[in-house]
Amino acid sequence: MTDLNWTACYLILVNIAAFAAFGIDKRKAVRHKYRIPEATLLGLALIGGAAGALAGMHLFHHKTRKPLFRAIPVLLAAQIVLLLFF
Template identity: 35%
Template sequence: MRLKGKLIKWDNDKAFGFIAPNGGGEHVFIHKNAFSNRNRTPNINDIITFSITKDKQGRYCADLATYSGEKLKIRQAKNINQFSIYLSIIFLSGLVFALLFNIISSTVVFYYFGCSMFTYIIYAVDKAKAQRGEWRTSESALHTLALIGGWPGAAVAQQTLRHKSQKKAFRSVFWLTVIINCGVLSWLLSVNGPTL
């Protein structure tokens, strides 16, 4: 849901301010990065249309903000990172080959495929929510899904849906979850052998 309000405070040096929503309620924090048009300097009394999201500390703030009369343009990555997609395909294919040679059980293979499909769907739903300006799935939830085995689906979703594919901090944590998940799987295979 898109909201509208008036910019009542702005600090040019720190590049943030507060919006008073038209419907009343608490003032909404907004950073300059939340504006789709970053070439324009915000001014007091500007009418702003915006969505609500959460920052890294879990606090509500404005996002996807536009000035009155402007249309929302969601920035998208121009290029798809083929590495993420290929790595996911190679990993899942490796699981299938490991199953054929009785290195792992079918339960592990079905688990990873199921978890990856579920994670892809969650990314698609979150992308749709972002476009509609609705409440979003938390980044910690997305990272948890990747950590427990859904990272192949997450990696494909990030690139094909162009969602969460540009935020460096998110990507760094995501790749850490991939390393941890693969490390745990390798350790379990070394300890339990072909019975896993």
């Protein structure tokens, strides 16, 4: 596999993980169960899963009012720029 293929696979997997984490955390919040730490959700977005995190936030209506999570679109833009230039 080429470097581009590895990068694409990595980004797909981390975005799926971020999306799923937001969905699971929302479900746990509704059921008053043990939650996924915010640091984990933000960490997944930070390591390349910002698109999945943003999609999960909007689809599941989860963490959309938290100020720290409002930075995810900026993080996504930065990741796109990095991907285009490297």
